[in-house]
Every structure is written in structure tokens, then in C-alpha cells.
Amino acid sequence: xxxxxxxxxxxxxxxxxxxxxxxxxxIAQSLVSRQLAQLEAEWGDRLFERTGRGVVLTDFxxxxxxxxxxxxxxxxxxxxxxxxxxxxxxxxVHVGVLPSMARHLLPLLFMDLSVRAPAVRLHVTExxxxxxxxxxxxxxxxxxxxxxxxxxxxxxxxxxxxxxxIWLKAACEQHLTVRAS
Amino acid sequence: xxxxxxxxxxxxxxxxxxxxxxxxxxIAQSLVSRQLAQLEAEWGDRLFERTGRGVVLTDFxxxxxxxxxxxxxxxxxxxxxxxxxxxxxxxxVHVGVLPSMARHLLPLLFMDLSVRAPAVRLHVTExxxxxxxxxxxxxxxxxxxxxxxxxxxxxxxxxxxxxxxIWLKAACEQHLTVRAS
DNA sequence: TAGTATTACGATAGACGTAACAATA
DNA sequence: TATTGTTACGTCTATCGTAATACTA
Numbered sequence: 001x002x003x004x005x006x007x008x009x010x011x012x013x014x015x016x017x018x019x020x021x022x023x024x025x026x027i028a029q030s031l032v033s034r035q036l037a038q039l040e041a042e043w044g045d046r047l048f049e050r051t052g053r054g055v056v057l058t059d060f061x062x063x064x065x066x067x068x069x070x071x072x073x074x075x076x077x078x079x080x081x082x083x084x085x086x087x088x089x090x091x092x093v094h095v096g097v098l099p100s101m102a103r104h105l106l107p108l109l110f111m112d113l114s115v116r117a118p119a120v121r122l123h124v125t126e127x128x129x130x131x132x133x134x135x136x137x138x139x140x141x142x143x144x145x146x147x148x149x150x151x152x153x154x155x156x157x158x159x160x161x162x163x164x165x166i167w168l169k170a171a172c173e174q175h176l177t178v179r180a181s
Numbered sequence: 182x183x184x185x186x187x188x189x190x191x192x193x194x195x196x197x198x199x200x201x202x203x204x205x206x207x208i209a210q211s212l213v214s215r216q217l218a219q220l221e222a223e224w225g226d227r228l229f230e231r232t233g234r235g236v237v238l239t240d241f242x243x244x245x246x247x248x249x250x251x252x253x254x255x256x257x258x259x260x261x262x263x264x265x266x267x268x269x270x271x272x273x274v275h276v277g278v279l280p281s282m283a284r285h286l287l288p289l290l291f292m293d294l295s296v297r298a299p300a301v302r303l304h305v306t307e308x309x310x311x312x313x314x315x316x317x318x319x320x321x322x323x324x325x326x327x328x329x330x331x332x333x334x335x336x337x338x339x340x341x342x343x344x345x346x347i348w349l350k351a352a353c354e355q356h357l358t359v360r361a362s
Numbered sequence: 363t364a365g366t367a368t369t370a371c372g373a374t375a376g377a378c379g380t381a382a383c384a385a386t387a
Numbered sequence: 388t389a390t391t392g393t394t395a396c397g398t399c400t401a402t403c404g405t406a407a408t409a410c411t412a
Contacts, residue, residue, distance in 0.1 A: 001260075002183055018367060028404050033367060045267035052366065052411035063266040067259040074255045078248040079182070085244040086226035185377095199392060209379050214393060216377095231392065233386035369408070376401075383394070 001042060003075055005035045006068045009047060012036065013065055017054045092121040096132040096144035105145065182223060184256055187249045189216045190228060194246055198235045273302040277313040277325035286326065 011021040012032065022029040040046055047064065048055035057065065097105055106124065113120055125132075125141060132144040192202040193213065203210040221227055228245065229236035238246065278286055287305060294301055306313075306322060313325040 001256075019365075029367075030369080030405085031403060033369090034402090037368085043263045043267045050367065050410090054366075060266055060268075064259070064263060067255070067262045071252070071255045071259050074248070074252045075182075078245070078252050081248045082224050082245060085241055086224045087241075200390080210392075211380085211394080212378060218393085231385090233391065235391075363412100365410105365412090367408100367410075370406085372403105372405090374401105374403080376399100378397105378399080380397090381395090384392085386391075387389090 001039065003072070005039050006072060008032055008035045009039060010065070010068055010072060012048070012055065013057055013061065016056065092123060094123045094125065094140065094142045096125045096127055096135060096141040098128065098132075098146060099126045101145060102126055182220065184253070186216045186220050187253055189213055190220060191246070191249055191253060193217065193229070193236065194238055194242065197237065273304060275304045275306065275321065275323045277306045277308055277316060277322040279309065279313075279327060280307045282326060283307055 008021060008025065011024060012018055015021050015024070018032045018036070019029050022032045025032070036047060043060075043064075045060045046058050047061035049058050102124070109122070113122065125135065127135070129146055132141065132146065135141040136144050189202060189206065192205060193199055196202050196205070199213045199217070200210050203213045206213070217228060224241075224245075226241045227239050228242035230239050283305070290303070294303065306316065308316070310327050313322065313327065316322040317325050
């Protein structure tokens with residue numbers, strides 16, 4: 001038993017026809033027939049009565065159908081959860097910026113984040129280079145944005161991964177240097 | 182995504198170890214690793230954090246786990262329904278017997294049916310050979326039991342299939358001839 | 363005859379185990 | 388070093404489509 005077979009089963013039950021189910025699923029007729037045959041062999045009973053002009057559910061098929069529907073429904077629910085949860089950046093990032101940059105950068109950042117990573121919380125600290133460097137080193141800040149060109153020291157952390165990919169492009173376009181711990 | 186992968190996922194999540202899950206499922210370690218990798222690739226996010234000493238669920242994995250559990254639970258429920266429904270004989274069978282046989286045969290029959298086919302309803306008609314033969318021919322009776330030896334005409338019907346396999350042995354033991362339409 | 367389901371067959375893809383490798387406590 | 392997870396490779400099974408067959412209105 002697998003989800004593909006159950007999907008085929010439900011569709012055939014609804015359409016009353018293997019060939020129409022095959023067209024809907026865009027697979028060969030023979031595959032529909034075999035998937036049903038596999039289920040019936042595994043379960044030891046016929047799901048459909050073959051009338052020669054389509055198929056009709058047997059008593060057994062009628063018993064199984066609602067349970068199979070619930071199973072596929074739960075499968076859909078799982079897929080939904082996956083789609084809206086997978087790859088979502090989440091967590092809190094502590095960012096330090098220069099006072100002179102805050103006015104221009106923060107609005108951009110929040111707009112970007114609200115679209116591309118709504119689950120990310122932001123803690124912004126204003127300060128000058130020396131102070132920011134110090135807080136970066138002590139771990140109180142996850143990343144800082146300063147307007148001097150230099151090498152970016154990489155000490156990969158979760159928090160970095162969150163903002164890095166989001167900000168990197170925008171930062172480069174504004175000729176900023178992103179230094180991160 | 183398939184049920185096998187989800188089963189593996191849930192077991193690994195509970196045990197916190199791929200190797201222990203592999204032993205439990207009696208499959209190769211590498212297969213567990215690959216099944217998880219397949220899920221992660223399909224879903225675009227990591228389910229586990231690899232610690233080098235087992236694994237721990239990521240945020241994503243924690244979101245998915247309960248939904249996967251519901252899915253597997255529904256799969257079990259489906260299997261249960263299948264097991265207790267597949268191959269079950271059900272329906273109503275119209276049987277004709279000789280008055281002289283009713284006393285001996287009916288108690289046996291009902292006991293047998295209640296154990297081996299509780300879903301089968303029985304309509305019993307008493308009568309003599311000629312009458313029973315007539316009703317058999319007209320379709321009002323599905324099968325008759327008479328105490329003369331003769332060839333059994335087979336015109337396979339659903340109703341016949343129901344009682345035939347149940348009664349055949351008992352009937353033979355009592356040297357009865359079962360004729361069915 | 364037209365529409366339907368089943369069966370046969372060959373090609374492709376996927377699952378699986380073994381074993382070597384990498385990484386961690 | 389022992390235990391764990393990952394990767395590579397060969398084998399084997401299963402899936403799938405095409406096409407031929409059988410059945411019914």
C-alpha cells in the first residue's frame with residue numbers, strides 16, 4: 001500500500017472508470033489497472049466490480065473508501081505544513097548599525113524581512129564602529145553593518161545564516177561592508 | 182514522500198539515532214540515512230541536526246512530526262479496516278431445505294455462520310424436492326439442500342459463493358447433495 | 363464497433379545492502 | 388578508538404509506457 005495507489009483508487013472510485021482516471025492522472029491505463037490489482041492482491045479482496053463498462057465499488061471498496069480519503073486528506077495537510085514551514089528562517093538576530101545608516105537602512109530591512117522572512121525577529125543596536133566591534137566580539141551582536149571596506153571575518157553562526165543571504169545583495173548594492181560573527 | 186520514509190522519520194525522531202532506527206526496522210543504516218535525505222531534499226529543509234552522536238529534530242522537524250504521526254495513525258486505521266473487512270462474506274442467502282433436514286441442519290448452519298460469516302443473513306424456506314426445485318429455477322431461492330445424490334449444476338452466483346465454501350464440507354460430511362443456482 | 367479492462371514485454375528508474383569514508387565524543 | 392552518519396557502487400526489484408488481447412454494451 002502506498003499513497004500513489006490510494007490516490008488512484010479514490011479517483012477511480014469517484015469517476016467509475018479506469019481509463020478516465022488514467023487520463024486525469026496522465027498515466028497509462030494499464031498502470032491504473034495494475035495499481036488497483038496490487039491493492040486488491042495485498043488486501044485479499046476486490047475493490048471494484050468490473051462491469052465491462054467502467055467499474056463499481058464492491059462492499060469492501062465502500063468500506064475502505066472513507067478511510068482512504070481521510071488518509072489522503074491527512075497527507076495533504078502534511079504537505080501544507082511542510083510547504084509553509086520548510087526553509088523558513090526563524091529566530092532573533094542582533095544587528096548593530098551606524099547611526100548615520102539607520103535612517104536609510106532600517107526601513108529597507110524591515111520591508112525585506114516582512115516579505116522574505118516574517119518569522120525573523122530583529123534587535124537593532126545603534127553605535128559607532130568601535131562600540132559595534134566590541135559588542136560583535138563579545139557576542140552581544142550577531143552582525144554589524146559598517147561603511148568601511150574590509151575583510152569579512154566569518155565565524156558562522158545560525159544568526160548569520162539568517163540575515164546574510166537576505167542582506168548580502170542589498171548591502172553590496174549600497175556599497176556597504178557587512179562584517180559578521 | 183511515502184509511508185516508508187515517514188515511518189523511518191518518526192522512528193528516528195523518537196530514538197534520536199539512525200543506527201538504532203535501522204536495527205529496529207531491520208534495514209541497513211545507509212538506507213535510513215538516504216530515506217531522510219530524500220525527505221529533506223524533497224521538502225527543502227533539514228529535519229534533523231546531526232550532532233555526530235545521534236540526531237536532534239530541527240524546528241522544521243518539530244513542526245512536521247505531529248502531522249506525520251497523524252498520517253501514520255490514519256494509515257494504521259485504514260489497515261485495520263481492511264483486515265476486518267477484506268474477504269468478509271456479506272449479503273443475504275435464500276436457502277431451501279427439506280423439512281426432515283431442518284431440525285438437524287439449521288442449528289449447525291447458524292453456529293457455523295455466526296463464527297465464519299457473521300455478516301451473512303439467511304432466509305430459510307422449508308419444502309419438498311419438487312417445490313424447492315421450482316423455486317430454485319425461478320430464482321426465489323439461491324440454493325437448496327436435498328438428500329438425493331446427483332450432479333450439481335453450477336450457475337455461479339454471488340449468493341452461491343457465499344454459502345458454498347462454508348457449507349460444502351459440512352454437507353459432504355452429512356452425505357447431502359448441495360444443488361445451487 | 364467503440365469503449366473498456368487485462369496481460370505481456372522491454373526499458374528505465376528506484377530501492378537496497380555492502381563497504382569504505384568522515385566526523386565526533 | 389568506538390560509535391555514528393554519509394557517500395559510492397553494484398545488484399536486484401519495481402515501476403512505467405507501449406502494444407497486443409479480451410470483454411461488454
